[in-house]
Amino acid sequence: MRRFNLASLLSEATRGHTGWGRQWRSPEPKASYDVIIVGGGGHGLGTAHYLAKVHGITNVAVLEKGWIGGGNTGRNTTIIRSNYLYDESAHLYEHSVKLWEGLSQDLNYNVMYSQRGVMMLAHNVHDVQVFKRHVYANRLNGVDNEWLTPEEAQAYCPPLNIDRSARYPVLGAALQRRGGTARHDAVAWGYARAADQRGVDIIQNCEVTGFRRDPATGAVTGVETTKGFIGAKRVGVVAAGHTSVIMERAGVRMPLQSFPLQALVSEPVKPVFPCVVMSNAVHAYISQSDKGELVIGAGTDQYVSYSQQGGLQISTHTLDAICEIFPRFSRMRMLRNWGGIVDVTPDRSPIIGKTPVPGLYVNCGWGTGGFKATPGSAHVFAHTLATGEPHPINAPFTLDRFRTGRLIDEAAAAAVAH
């Protein structure tokens, strides 16, 4: 596989970019693997990359029922931040932000991580108190976060309406400058290319339909798929909104609910929006993509569903909120909208680790906020799969916490209601 660098770019430029070749292979599945990953989103592909790169485990397959990145990875609005309240979460998401900061170099693939800052608006006294608490808690954990007055917030983001007579006036904002956005497809493709280079088989159009288990020990011995049975010593399920469906096939009932989460984009315009702004109270968030579209979203639909569409009232409510906070966008036209299915746990924190089935591991429950966690989650999940034990960072995020009651309640930091 050719590396991307100045010399290769220049040489391809002289011959019309005809010589790049395929970025990853499309192999038939082998009879068995050391590790099978179910789900070719960013988390699954990233796990395969770190298994190969960090742990030297290359006899690995990623099985994807559709095309890689076609799930929530390719549907999300790419906001990255680590301003979570509790120590456990701050460590996990900050681990991820640190990996984002070097990811393009690590993968030799430009994931376009742009640290343009993520600003969370406070609209009432409760918001002010909660966000200030986040700022102080984050700083104690080495996570950058600072409090801005309304005027400072507007200076950072000029389109922001700070008129005190607004129905939800801006009373201040918490700003994480190292937060920002990345290019979602590039994350899937970059991890796929890097994992493939180290020998990982990426098998698309291969749905996992069941599990085989050893009758004596109960341990998983492989997976049934639409391409036949494939043996495995260990299986990691990383299937976002469909995790509970798959885990049920292994006899494990997950504490998850699946909801549609929608987003929409405007027609493209010249650069007008320099950062990411989120408003939990008014219920909308916005950034501008490199193509020029305003990227907009809000919370999940109210009802569980597997339809990747969602209700129209969610989009109209979101646009009402955007027009209130940024009146100048009220004449913009919306181009398209879509939905993805997010998997939500009772405490709004992920589950990363062992299951009651020996050899079967799960990484799920990222709800509305797992894109930002992609590198960190993949890195610690690879450690867990390779060693059979959690990395210290994912040790608190067990499935067992819903039995013991040791929850990590991050509903407030989720920012996007779920």
Ligand code: FAD
């Ligand atoms: P996915 O990318 O969904 O990958 C799971 C894969 O599993 C899918 O490709 C699916 O096809 C495959 N699969 C399912 N069943 C099977 C099977 N039986 N066999 C084989 N393969 C199977 N997070 C943020 O941090 N910031 C954001 O701004 C943000 N915005 C969002 C906006 C929207 C509209 C949505 C829907 C989500 C958003 N998220 C955001 C959440 C984020 O997208 C997800 O948490 C994250 O992408 C999950 O990644 P993943 O790799 O686990 O899942």
Ligand code: PYC
């Ligand atoms: O978790 O920051 C987030 C987020 C933004 C949009 C959707 N999720």
